[in-house]
Amino acid sequence: MGKFNRKSTAEEVSAGIDLTGRHAIVTGANTGIGRETARVLSLRGASVTMACRDLEKAEAARDEILAADSRITKDQLEVMRLDLGQLSQVRDFAKAFLETSRPIHLLINNAGVMLPDRRETADGFEAHFGVNHLGHFLLTHLLLERIRASAPARILNVSSDALHFSSLTESLEDLNWTKRKFSGWRSYGDSKLMNVLFTNELTRRLDNDGVVSNALHPGIVKTELGRDQPWWMRAVGLLMLPISKSPEQGAATSVYLATNDELGREGAGYFADCAPGRIHPLSDNAQLANSLWKLSEELVGL
Numbered sequence: 001m002g003k004f005n006r007k008s009t010a011e012e013v014s015a016g017i018d019l020t021g022r023h024a025i026v027t028g029a030n031t032g033i034g035r036e037t038a039r040v041l042s043l044r045g046a047s048v049t050m051a052c053r054d055l056e057k058a059e060a061a062r063d064e065i066l067a068a069d070s071r072i073t074k075d076q077l078e079v080m081r082l083d084l085g086q087l088s089q090v091r092d093f094a095k096a097f098l099e100t101s102r103p104i105h106l107l108i109n110n111a112g113v114m115l116p117d118r119r120e121t122a123d124g125f126e127a128h129f130g131v132n133h134l135g136h137f138l139l140t141h142l143l144l145e146r147i148r149a150s151a152p153a154r155i156l157n158v159s160s161d162a163l164h165f166s167s168l169t170e171s172l173e174d175l176n177w178t179k180r181k182f183s184g185w186r187s188y189g190d191s192k193l194m195n196v197l198f199t200n201e202l203t204r205r206l207d208n209d210g211v212v213s214n215a216l217h218p219g220i221v222k223t224e225l226g227r228d229q230p231w232w233m234r235a236v237g238l239l240m241l242p243i244s245k246s247p248e249q250g251a252a253t254s255v256y257l258a259t260n261d262e263l264g265r266e267g268a269g270y271f272a273d274c275a276p277g278r279i280h281p282l283s284d285n286a287q288l289a290n291s292l293w294k295l296s297e298e299l300v301g302l
């Protein structure tokens with residue numbers, strides 16, 4: 001049993017850590033797990049770019065964080081627009097960020113959607129595939145040189161135990177869900193398994209250059225993730241409330257992996273509750289991870 005458990009909060013797991021001089025980018029930081037992650041990293045002294053698709057929501061979140069805690073200062077929290085569902089906008093974000101001289105010690109690919117029906121991104125990709133995987137895949141690539149130059153650095157991919165519902169096969173058939181009957185759960189699970197495959201392939205390619213990448217399941221967390229689900233799924237969510245984590249607890253594994261050395265030093269790990277998580281049988285499949293990487297490069301135009 002590790003030092004922390006499913007009840008631990010992001011503040012508890014980072015107590016005593018000083019991140020002064022470190023810079024983090026957190027995607028989807030305006031609400032839920034991402035917002036708490038950004039808050040606690042800045043509380044520990046880091047400066048944080050809150051990379052969010054809706055600037056108004058992001059600025060409101062930043063103002064609330066600042067108003068609630070005088071230990072966090074205005075210059076620590078920056079808001080920038082990032083829409084992972086539009087690859088040209090991901091490129092615009094990266095360009096604007098790279099024009100600043102800021103280092104990137106932590107990239108936390110946290111944003112995500114969980115949808116009941118088939119929707120498409122601006123580029124025509126099924127939305128789970130496009131936002132949860134391809135958007136973060138491109139973002140990470142575009143920022144990688146800066147991340148390497150900032151080493152020691154960490155890249156975290158917020159996955160989910162929903163990866164166990166994945167329908168992904170080694171043939172990478174129909175990732176866009178145009179030939180099969182759509183299943184929101186399976187498609188969401190696919191994208192979350194892709195987060196893990198991406199983490200593992202990235203680790204293979206990082207080659208000991210001071211950057212480690214890990215993936216994690218935050219737990220079942222009370223957030224806005226189910227906002228698009230039908231009423232009956234939200235009712236199931238209500239039934240889960242007694243076993244659900246608060247966002248403060250839900251951000252703990254992200255913050256732990258971002259700030260501590262006890263776990264995930266080698267990279268390519270999958271964690272939950274600040275401890276090793278339940279691995280999917282395909283997640284160690286290096287050939288699959290490599291094929292997904294190559295296909296993703298092609299699809300995002302790298």
Ligand SMILES: NC(=O)c1ccc[n+]([C@@H]2O[C@H](COP(=O)([O-])OP(=O)(O)OC[C@H]3O[C@@H](n4cnc5c(N)ncnc54)[C@H](OP(=O)(O)O)[C@@H]3O)[C@@H](O)[C@H]2O)c1
Nearest residue numbers: 028032033053083084085110111112160220221223224225
């Ligand atoms: N909550 C859980 O039980 C749970 C369990 C396992 C894994 N996760 C994972 O945890 C991560 C955080 O989710 P959460 O629970 O905190 O959900 P949330 O409260 O719905 O937050 C999701 C965040 O992602 C952002 N986002 C969605 N689409 C985006 C896009 N196209 N471009 C940029 N940002 C986008 C949202 O922005 P807007 O507010 O503007 O839409 C929001 O900031 C997700 O990756 C999710 O899959 C959550």
